[in-house]
Amino acid sequence: MNVHAENQHKGYFCTMPENARLQSLLQEDERQFMEALFKTYFPLVCKSIYRLIPDMATAEDLAQEVFIKIWNRRDQLNEVYFKAYLHRAAVNMALDHIDKNKRRGGTHQELSPAVEDLRTTAPTVHVKETKQRIREAVDQLPEKCREIFILSRFEEMSYKEIAQHLQLSVKTVENQMITALKKLRVSLKEFLE
Amino acid sequence: MLSNDHIDTLIAREIEGEITAEEMGQLQSWLEADPANQAYYESLKDTWDLAAGAWSEMPEPDVERNWQRFSENLTAPAPLRVVTRRSSWWRMAAAAIVIVAAAGLTFTLIQRNKETVLTADNGKKTFTLPDGSKVYLNRNSQLAYNGSFGDDNRTVQLKGEAFFDVAADAANPFIVAAGASQTKVLGTTFVIKAYDDKPVQLDVVTGKVAFSGKKGDNGALVLTAGHTAILQTDKEPRQIQNSDPNFMAWKENRLYFSNVPLYKTLSAIEAYFNIRFIVSDPSLLNLNYTGTFDDPALTEVLDVISKTAEVKISEEEKDVYRISR
Structure with missing residues (x-):
């Protein structure tokens, strides 16, 4: 991760650390900066959103909005560590979207109990389907429980950060984490022998 | 313990x-x-x-395609908008609004014997559909739906231009087929416009819709407020910048020009009144024009433009006007 002066003449794709490269691009050429930023981090942003909102079209759409906001704020980014900033923006975008949906009265979580039973008690499972089943089990968690579990397990956020994001106490986050693990332990027991 | x-x-x-x-x-x-x-x-x-x-095996987003979609906005000088509010009228509507202009329409009807066809030949008309949704049809426009509309589907076929105020029903999405396009409504209100020989155009004012071509949902472009997309024949939808503030003039009964070249002013007036202009001196077309007309009458508009832009406007034949110095 060293910045070698001799590498800089090779252009932007040298061994400069990613963030410094993006920062210098931002000063030199906004458009090139945006393209580099987008192409480096769009998958990360998109996947972070997708884990919370398991619909790729919506995830891509919201990821686009994250980058639109970045572009509109491009003159205020000179102190930013982009990867963390984008990751946070992605999580916020997804959580806002879930909140808005909830206020409108519909979320993908509101499956009927019958559907849930079918999914969680389906009999034999092939190894290939394991990951799918784990995803489904996580998706079946109660809404807040699911959000907290995903933020902790996959978005590498501390309980304190999660508590701040969701405006909950750390205690609640800890309780919900254990609730999530207990529920998953039951619905995934066939994989936990 | x-x-x-x-x-x-x-x-x-x-x-x-x-x-x-x-x-x-x-x-x-x-x-x-x-x-x-x-x-x-x-x-x-x-x-x-x-x-x-x-x-660990989640689907990979198509970065190139997403960059294409994103970068088309970058050429625009104005800041990108996530939400656009073009007028107080729309604020009250508070929902998804869409315009689609469609090309090469084939108007096929699935259940001919049971279908309902709504038409607006010369004037604008308002209808209420069986599910409670409202439709405002512009002139020369036609909307059709089959007998099962409202039961297991809410699909309509549009030829021409219409504004939809869709009744909420999350379990049964409202779909408008116009030309090669399909617009799936994720919000509640929108407009579709469809003219022959032009690409299908979708303009979202508020809310959110999914816009697709031949590939169906796989190639769908999900558009949020303030964004515009077009669908050319045999292609997939792509996002563009819509700079026309008069795209909803017919519904709002309002024409708005803010320092725009006269050719843009004239084409908006042509579309609004269904007339044609002939311009003998092309240099006139680059004169800038500013003005707003509420519930405009053609004679009034022509009168105001001829005075403010200092041009002569004369009627050449029915619905055809000549503009000269």
Whole structure:
């Protein structure tokens, strides 16, 4: 991760650390900066959103909005560590979207109990389907429980950060984490022998 | 004796890695007290580990395609908008509004015997559909739906231009087929416009819609407020910048020009009044024009433009006007 002066003449794709490269691009050429930023981090942003909102079209759409906001704020980014900033923006975008949906009265979580039973008690499972089943089990968690579990397990956020994001106490986050693990332990027991 | 809740909290903290030495000591002695405790702890840890694989094979977004979609906005000088409010009228509508201009329409009807066809030949008309949705049809426009509309589908076929105020029903999406396009409504209000020999155009004012071509939902472009997309024949939809503030003039009964070249002013007036202009001196077309007309009458508009732009406008034949110095 060293910045070698001799590498800089090779252009932007040298061994400069990613963030410094993006920062210098931002000063030199906004458009090139945006393209580099987008192409480096769009998958990360998109996947972070997708884990919370398991619909790729919506995830891509919201990821686009994250980058639109970045572009509109491009003159205020000179102190930013982009990867963390984008990751946070992605999580916020997804959580806002879930909140808005909830206020409108519909979320993908509101499956009927019958559907849930079918999914969680389906009999034999092939190894290939394991990951799918784990995803489904996580998706079946109660809404807040699911959000907290995903933020902790996959978005590498501390309980304190999660508590701040969701405006909950750390205690609640800890309780919900254990609730999530207990529920998953039951619905995934066939994989936990 | 430690309570189970307290132990759970310690396990949660241990998993996070934010456990104090003292808490770790408590957890350790609890684990050693009973093999069942150890089994409980391990099952939760195993669950945590197992969950890691859940998204290890998630779908990869198409970065190039997304960059294309994104970069088309970058050429625009104005800041990109996530939400656009073009007028107070729309603020009250507070929903998805869409315009689609469609090309090469084939107007096929699935259940001819049961279908309902609504038409607006010369004037604008308002209809209420069986599901409670409202439709405002512009002139020379036609809307059709079959007998099962409202039961297991809410699909309509549009030829021409219409504004939809769609009744909410999350279980039964409202779909408008116009030309090669399909617009699936994720919000509640929108407009579709469809003219022959032009690309299908979709303009979202508020809310959100999915816009697709031949590939159906796989190639769908999900558009949010303030964004515009077009669909050319045999292509997939793509996002463009819409700079026409008069795209809803027919519905709002309002023409708005803010320092725009006269050719843009004239084409908006042509579309609004269904007339044609002939311009003998092309240099006139680059004169800039500013003005707003509420519920305009053609004679009034022509009169105001001829005075303010200092041009002569004369009627050449019915619905054809010549503009000269």
